[in-house]
Each structure stands twice: as structure tokens, then as C-alpha cells.
Amino acid sequence: MITTVEHPRLGEVVLSQSRRARRISISVRGTGCVRLSFPCGVSARRAMEFLECKAGWVEAARARLAQRRAEKARVEELRRAAKADLPDRIGRLSRITGLKYNKLTIRASRTKWGSCTGTNNISLSLFLMTLPEHLRDFVIVHELCHTVHHDHSPKFHALVDRLVGGNEKALNRELKAFSIRG
Helix, strand or coil, rough: CEEEECCCCCCCEEEECCCCCCCEEECCCCCCCCCEECCCCHHHHHHHHHHHHHHHHHHHHHHHHHHHHHHHHHHHHHHHHHHHHHHHHHHHHHHHHHHCEEEEEECCCCCCCCCECCCEEEEEEHHHCCCHHHHHHCCCCCCHHCCCCCCCCCHHHHHHHCCCCCCCHHHHHHHHHHHHCC
């Protein structure tokens, strides 16, 4: 038997009394909808008392779900912004520096701002969009320099430093103040 009741604190709650249920359980759907399942041997009143005891848990679960939805929306917003900005930005910096890359991929990487493969494919984190523009450019120049030096050797750092006007160390320090947050 399935019915819907209005809980004073939690709003609409779906009550599901079922022969398959072995215990009273509460589930919170992605939409925030609450379902209270209970066995046939338990009264609806007893199930509602159980729900009342767990109302704090339900509210916390709803808050976690809302935060996940907001985070997903934020990531999608950053993804759209990255796709609109980063391809033109890397193209411009490639022309200015004369450093050629093979292919660009935009990922939701939370561990690195960017990377460059041995075949000069560059991957950039969509979280670059959380950085000031000059640091976005710095990360891209850093990755473009890997198309010449596939390591972090003194020659690599000398090239990066030359291309950023002698400011590699200062820009690196500034970049370390930021973290990739999801």
C-alpha cells in the first residue's frame, strides 16, 4: 500500500507498506522526495515516529544532494566557459610563442591544471576558468613549452621563463596560492 502524507517539517512523504520490507527504512531521492518503507506488521503511526526521530538525517541528506546538484551545475558552467575560452587562448599563445601542439582536450581534472603527452597533445583542466587570465596564460605557456622539452629540466624552465618575461618563479608562486576545487 502506497500513500502520500504531509509531514510538518519534511513536507511530502511517500509511505510504502510492503510485504517485502523487512524493516523500517527511509530513502531520499535525488529530487529530495522522501520515501518511508515499512513491513506489513508495523503501523503507519510507528513508521512516522521512526521518521520523526530521523528528520535531522533526512534534512542533512537533502542538503548533501542539493550541494551535489549545485556542484554539478558549477562544473557544467565551468565546462561551457572553458570550451568557449581555452581553444582560442591556446591557439593565440601557440601563434605568439611559435610552439605547436597537436590536439587540445578539456577535462575536469582536479589534480593538475594541465598536461602534455609525448605526442604533444595538451589537456587542460576546466578549473583553469577559476584562475585570473594571466595565470591561465601561464599554465598554457607551461604546457606549450612541454612540446619542446618533455620534462622539467633547466632548459624547459629557461624557455618558460623567457616566454613569460622572466616571471616564471613569481607566476608559479602565485599559481600555488590557488587550488583546483571541484
